[in-house]
Amino acid sequence: MSIPRLHADGPLAEGAEIALTPAQAHHIGTVMRRAPGAELRAFNAVDGEFAAELTALRKDRGAMRLGAQLRAPSPEPELRALVAALKREAMDWAVEKATELGATLIQPVLTRRCVADRSNTQRLAGIARAAAEQCERLSVPVIGESRPLHAVLDAWDGAPLLVAAERRDAPPLHALLSGTHAPCGFLVGPEGGFDRAELDDLARRPFVTLATLGPRILRAETALVAGLGAISFSLDAHR
Structure with a gap:
């Protein structure tokens, strides 16, 4: 099963607790049918990509806790x-x-x-x-x-x-x-x-x-x- 990736404006760092947007919470809970404890990925262009765990989910609200960095930020051609x-x-x-x-x-x-x-x-x-x-x-x-x-x-x-x-x-x-x-x-x-x-x-x-x-x-x-x-x-x- 693929691990959902979620874009987060940041800042992202190991141990940080990040709130999900309403659209992300809906997608994770209703569409992908994940529950607290599920494995996620969080990313943005400034901080890179991190392992994450879904810690809370209720209708259009949710949160995830970040683990180790998986990918460092990398510049893209404009x-x-x-x-x-x-x-x-x-x-x-x-x-x-x-x-x-x-x-x-x-x-x-x-x-x-x-x-x-x-x-x-x-x-x-x-x-x-x-x-x-x-x-x-x-x-x-x-x-x-x-x-x-x-x-x-x-x-x-x-x-x-x-x-x-x-x-x-x-x-x-x-x-x-x-x-x-x-x-x-x-x-x-x-x-x-x-x-x-x-x-x-x-x-x-x-x-x-x-x-x-x-x-x-x-x-x-x-x-x-x-x-x-x-x-x-x-x-x-x-x-």
């Missing part, structure tokens, strides 16, 4: 995932998979052809947290508030930003990855694609490189996963 706001189900799935692929920031952006005008940041943060618990990473990505594309670009710090640009004369993504380094970002547009003015604006930005993901037109969430997977693999290989 990989920023930018995606046009999608409908709820697609956005939830995109956040889950982006977390699994190592995104450190997930930023919903608002474009002219977006099918949604905002994203529920609190719900998406919960999805990211649960995905991090499942995939054994130590950190949980930051979920940004939905912002207009031009505002995100205007505030960008100059890190390389690869952009999935369908129907545009651009090199394939895989051909651009040998020189890619962290921090970097990857941007995917809405289901209807970027409009011409948005693509022209992107092309003028010195930190932007347009790329294609192949001959097929992909759904936005599929494009995000395909691109992040390739970039994440390349960043890990060059660490």
Whole structure:
């Protein structure tokens, strides 16, 4: 039986008593059917991962006591995932998979052809947290508030930003990855694609490189996963 992993804001140290969030208590007790005395794991990016024991559980409350450290904190490449706001189900799935692929920031952006005008940041943060618990990473990505594309670009710090640009004369993504380094970002547009003015604006930005993901037109969430997977693999290989 797998040992549940729980993200805790910390600080984490051997012997510390850590309260579970209501969502964690519900999941451990109702979904996973654990009882006091059960073995757990507690983790965060600052302190690493610790063995833990469930010491109390009642409805939406619980606590765990930390044992020995199992993993020391380890830096991750900074990989920023930018995606046009999608409908709820697609956005939830995109956040889950982006977390699994190592995104450190997930930023919903608002474009002219977006099918949604905002994203529920609190719900998406919960999805990211649960995905991090499942995939054994130590950190949980930051979920940004939905912002207009031009505002995100205007505030960008100059890190390389690869952009999935369908129907545009651009090199394939895989051909651009040998020189890619962290921090970097990857941007995917809405289901209807970027409009011409948005693509022209992107092309003028010195930190932007347009790329294609192949001959097929992909759904936005599929494009995000395909691109992040390739970039994440390349960043890990060059660490």
